[in-house]
Amino acid sequence: MDGFGAGPDQSLEDPLGKRGTELHGWLYATRTFHAMTGGSGGSEGIDEAFAARSMAGFGAFILGRNMFGPVRGDWPDETWKGWWGSDPPYHAPTLILTHYPHDPIEMEGGTTFYFVTDGAAAALAQAREAAGERDVKIGGGVATVRQYLEAGVVDELHFAIAPVILGRGEAMFAGIDLPALGYRVSEHAATELATHVVLAR
Numbered sequence: 001m002d003g004f005g006a007g008p009d010q011s012l013e014d015p016l017g018k019r020g021t022e023l024h025g026w027l028y029a030t031r032t033f034h035a036m037t038g039g040s041g042g043s044e045g046i047d048e049a050f051a052a053r054s055m056a057g058f059g060a061f062i063l064g065r066n067m068f069g070p071v072r073g074d075w076p077d078e079t080w081k082g083w084w085g086s087d088p089p090y091h092a093p094t095l096i097l098t099h100y101p102h103d104p105i106e107m108e109g110g111t112t113f114y115f116v117t118d119g120a121a122a123a124l125a126q127a128r129e130a131a132g133e134r135d136v137k138i139g140g141g142v143a144t145v146r147q148y149l150e151a152g153v154v155d156e157l158h159f160a161i162a163p164v165i166l167g168r169g170e171a172m173f174a175g176i177d178l179p180a181l182g183y184r185v186s187e188h189a190a191t192e193l194a195t196h197v198v199l200a201r
Contacts, residue, residue, distance in 0.1 A: 001161060001162070001163060001164060001165050002165050002166060002167065003171050003172055003173055003174065004023075004142075004166045004168070004169030004170055004171055004172065005023070005140070005141070005142040005145070005169070005170050005171075005172040006020050006023070006140075006141055006142050006169055006170040007019045007020035007022075007023075007166055007168075007169045007170075008166075008168050008169050008170075010066055010070060011070055012070050015070070015083050017169055017170070019164075019166055019169075020166075020169070022162060022164045022166075023160075023162045023164060023166075024160075024162070025162060025193050025194075026047045026050075026051075026160055026162065026191060026193035026194035026196075027047070027051055027160075029042060029043045029047070029193075030042050030043050030047050030048040030051040030052075031043065031044060031048050031051075031052075032048060032051035032052045032054070032055060033051060036055065036089040037089075038087075045191065046189050046190075046191045046196065047191050047193060047194065047196075050158060050160065050189075050196045053158070054158060055089070057134055057135050058090075058092060058131070058134060058135050058136065058137040059092055059093075059130060059131030059132055059133070059134025059135065059136070060092050060093045060094070060095065060126075060127040060128070060130040060131040060134070060136050060137075061090050061092060061093070061094040061095070061127070061136070061137045061138075061139045062094075062095045062097065062120075062123050062124065062127050062136065062137070062138050062139065062144065062148075063094060063095070063096050063097070063139045063140060063141075063144065064096075064097050064140065064141045064143055064144035065096060065097060065098045065099075066141045066143070067096075067139060067140045067141045067144070068082055068083075068096045068098075068113065069082060069083060073100070074100050075100055075102050078103070078105075081105055081107065081113075082105075082107075082113065086107060086108050087107065087108040087109040087111075088107050088109070088111040088113075089111075090110075090111045090139075091109045091110040091111055092110060092111065092130075092131075093111075093112055093114060093127070093130040093131075094111055094112065094113050094114070094139075095113075095114050095115075095116050095123045095126055095127050095130075096113055096114065096115050096116065097116055097119075097120060097123055097144060098115050098116070098117060099117060100115075100117070101115060101117055102115035103115075114126070120144070120147045120148060120151065121151070124136065124148070124153060138154060141170065142170035142171070142172055143170065145157070145172065146172070146176065149176060149178075149181065149183075150176060150181070152181050152182065152201070154201070155200065155201055156186075156198060156199065156200045156201075157183070157198070157199040157200075158196065158197075158198050159172070159196075159197045159198075159199065160194040160195070160196050160197075161194060161195040161196075161197065162193065162194050163193075163194075178199065181201070182201045183199045183200065183201055184199065184200060184201075185197055185198070185199060186198050186199065186200040187200075
C-alpha cells in the first residue's frame with residue numbers, strides 16, 4: 001500500500017526482497033500460478049482472471065538483471081540460470097538487461113534468456129522483433145518497469161496493491177508524473193487479497 005514493488009535487500013533467500021513475497025499473496029493461490037509451477041487446482045475469480053491475463057498473449061519478455069538473479073557485477077561463471085529451475089514460466093524469448101555480457105541460455109519449455117548490454121531501447125527493439133504480432137511484457141523488476149514507464153512505451157500496466165505496508169523497498173512510482181506521461185486508470189477491481197488497477201495510455 002505504500003507504493004513499493006519489491007522489498008529491500010534482495011538475496012538468494014529473499015528473491016523479492018525482505019517481505020516481498022507478501023506483495024503477491026493474491027497470485028500464489030490462483031489456478032494460473034499453480035499451473036506455472038507444475039501444480040494443479042487453484043482459485044478462480046478476479047485474482048485468477050488477472051493472473052491469467054498477466055501471462056497470456058506475450059511473444060517476448062524483458063527482465064532486469066535483479067529479476068534474473070542475485071548475482072552482481074561480472075558473471076563469475078555459467079552456473080546461475082535464473083530463479084525458476086529448468087523450466088522457467090516465460091516459454092518465450094526473454095531479454096535480460098545487464099551491463100555484463102553473457103551467452104544466451106536455452107531452457108526447457110521454450111524459454112531462452114538473451115543478455116542485452118546496450119540499454120533498454122535496444123532490448124525493446126529486440127523483444128518486438130522476437131514477439132512478432134504478439135505483445136512484449138516488461139516483467140520487472142521495479143527499476144526496469146520505471147525505465148519503460150518514463151520512456152512512455154508501456155501501453156498498459158497492471159498494478160496489484162496488496163493490503164501490506166513494507167515501510168521500505170523499491171518505490172514504483174516515486175517521482176514519475178503518470179498523468180503527464182499520458183497514463184490513466186482504465187480498470188480496477190478489488191478482492192480480499194489485492195486491489196487490481198490497470199493503467200493505460
